[in-house]
Amino acid sequence: MNETMRTVFGLLGGLAVFIYGMNMMSEGLQKVAGEKMKYVLGILTKNPIVGVLAGALTTAVLQSSSATTVMVIGFVSAGLMKLPQAISVILGANIGTTMTAQIIAFKITDYIWPIIFIGFVIFFFCKKEKAKNIGQTIFAFGILFLGITTMGDVMKPLAASPVFTDMIAKVSHIPVLGVLLGTVMTLVVQSSSATIAVLQNFASQAGPDGISSVIGLTGAIPILLGDNIGTTITALLASVGQSKNAKRTAVAHSVFNITGSFLFIWIIPWFAKFVEFISPKGNEIDVISRQIANAHTAFNVANTLLWIPFIWLMVKIVTKIVPGEDVVDTEGQPQFLDDKMAGQPVFALHLANEEIVRCAHMVQEMISEARKAMDQKTAAVWKNVCERRGVVEHLYGQIEKFISNLFASGTLTEVQSMRAASLMYIACDVDRISQRCQEVAKVRKERLEDNREGKEYAFSKEAEKEMESMLEKIEGMLLSAMDAVQNDNRAAAFKVIQQRDELQIQENKLRKNHVQRLKKGKCSPELTGAFTTILYSMERMGSLCVNIAEAYIGQPSLEGERQEQDAVGQ
Structure with a gap:
């Protein structure tokens, strides 16, 4: 196998292992949380602030803002949640999804195999279901980082390729191209967490000078913004065939990320300086993964704070985009059942x-x-x-x-x-x-x-x-x-x-x-x-x-x- 094919399959294989580990960890976290997750149902319909917190908490457990959004769409379609409350939960989901990037930013390469082994032992040898679920979560956590390490290893040759670095330089200097690249990547992979993990790993590779990041924070931020836009496609697909309010909920997710990205794309240099200020100091290739994670969190927190007072406006916008009233279904059709759940x-x-x-x-x-x-x-x-x-x-x-x-x-x-x-x-x-x-x-x-x-x-x-x-x-x-x-x-x-x-x-x-x-x-x-x-x-x-x-x-x-x-x- 030549070097190019080795790199391509190494990247795809590492990405597959990462997504598998993330999904397995999500399943383990849900099982560990168990019926306590039911309490979230009791607070999802409170005031917007509580809705944001509930959305962040749910997404932290589900490890996916798309999964939370699909859940909310199902609740809105069933009439269990009103549109304003659903929007507040989605705002929180965008904050909760940044936890994955924050976890990835930790440097635990030396501990991956011990973590996998400990998780394996607990998962396969413990008899109690709760212990097995904890073991599954630990095992999946290690698998997730194994995928990240695999992607990082195969990206090193890319960082040294003049052709690739020239292409990245163009993206870095034209933010719109970065946004489009991030959007397309997430549309293909169907997981912003996965594409951001790829971005963090690639940015951690040294450029031609051997000191600076191959892409830099200002080049990574536009791709990060595109990742946030691309993740909304899952919610839009989930809303197909659902009620008008369910479609509006999915559109609200898109409006949130698109408007935020449009605003931040004009202030990337200043935003990058702010992220550098709140992040650990050190060599760029050593700290840029944390910087990207912090940029991801800062973007979603700031965007949420901007939108919370204007949820009423978001309702008007999405109602304008998706006009009309729902046709009342016959009572013979299920109102609450949703196979996507x-x-x-x-x-x-x-x-x-x-x-x-x-x-x-x-x-x-x-x-x-x-x-x-x-x-x-x-x-x-x-x-x-x-x-x-x-x-x-x-x-x-x-x-x-x-x-x-x-x-x-x-x-x-x-x-x-x-x-x-x-x-x-x-x-x-x-x-x-x-x-x-x-x-x-x-x-x-x-x-x-x-x-x-x-x-x-x-x-x-x-x-x-x-x-x-x-x-x-x-x-x-x-x-x-x-x-x-x-x-x-x-x-x-x-x-x-x-x-x-x-x-x-x-x-x-x-x-x-x-x-x-x-x-x-x-x-x-x-x-x-x-x-x-x-x-x-x-x-x-x-x-x-x-x-x-x-x-x-x-x-x-x-x-x-x-x-x-x-x-x-x-």
Whole structure:
């Protein structure tokens, strides 16, 4: 293999190892953070300052501003986050992504192999999942630096090439070319962290004089600005097919980086002097990696501080770029599920949870319609219930597929796997309640058809009131069960479980009352089968509500306070 091919494949191989290590470290960090990442969901919709901090924190864990932006786009599309809050989170994401460059700037070449070995030992020999996740993070950290070292080694011949140094000199003196180069590099690699790592390594090579950097800080900054622009393409691609606000969120990411780059390109010499002032002193090739990292951080922090007071203006700009209103989707389509979130299981499980709650509210409306069927002589109620049943059945299929894909992705921790299984059970029980509710409405429809044929079969007013009362109780149980699932309310779950005996007592009472009415001639004997069917369906609906509550209680701890909450609930 000639020298040119050796250099090209060495650079590409080093880049591949770096990206693999970065993705593996991101996965390990997410698993180590575990359900604590769920707390981020609680603060994402606060004021802009808190949103910026949340975005920075999330990106520091995910190791990718693009990943955070894709997550935010999913939340906006699902209606869980408003556009102004989403923009504030994206501003913070641009700060959080600079952590990778700061880590790379550390000179730990001599410690790479010990780090890889220690991480390997912990990852492969420890039995506890948390220890294995920590080992994976350490191992990936070493792999990441191995990729950086490989790229640095193969770049040394490039730094000595007159042709290459002349080309870099042109880029250095024409900032626009540097911006275009950085943009194209990131568009190809799809990772600003990777291209900035390449930039840091290349800038650390000595030029022809053997002392100065081959590119220098003023030559590196325009490429750095282009890297920031190029990273926005991932968000734009993720917004395809999403809601208008989701598209606006992606455009906001682009506007943020493009406007910042346009502003800073005019002040590169002064910006470079500021970065040199706040960075360590020493030979240029020894400190330029840190200088580039600091320039990356300073650019994003300054740009964020400039935009925070003008988020309202950003909203207007992106609304102008992406005009119009969203076409309201039919309720039969999933509102919260987003397959792009599979790599971020904490947030994916949250979206699945929200979709299940949405289904449950549809079922609650079905129960309400079934209650109406007890005293209304119209087939419209039956039609409404059937339509809702079809929607719930379809959504259940989508939820089941979404959670199954999460299992198949291999990104779930043991705790997350248990929670995903629990959500699968809950979704199934919600679907089964809708089946039973349809059965109740069906029996009422059949009785209406009998009456139209001249058969004088009718439930007494007392029977209708009793069945309506039992459905009302079941409706309340379902609402309590879903309050537990949606709001992590264990007291509501225990309330549902305690109502199981009450429901059984009420069912027995209804059976006895029906026998008494038969004796007195108040109910038609021909309706006993229909009455028993309705009663059985209602009993099953109540039991399924209890199943949901028990499945929720059986979930692994979300907040580490289960024992204390159990005591309160009991």
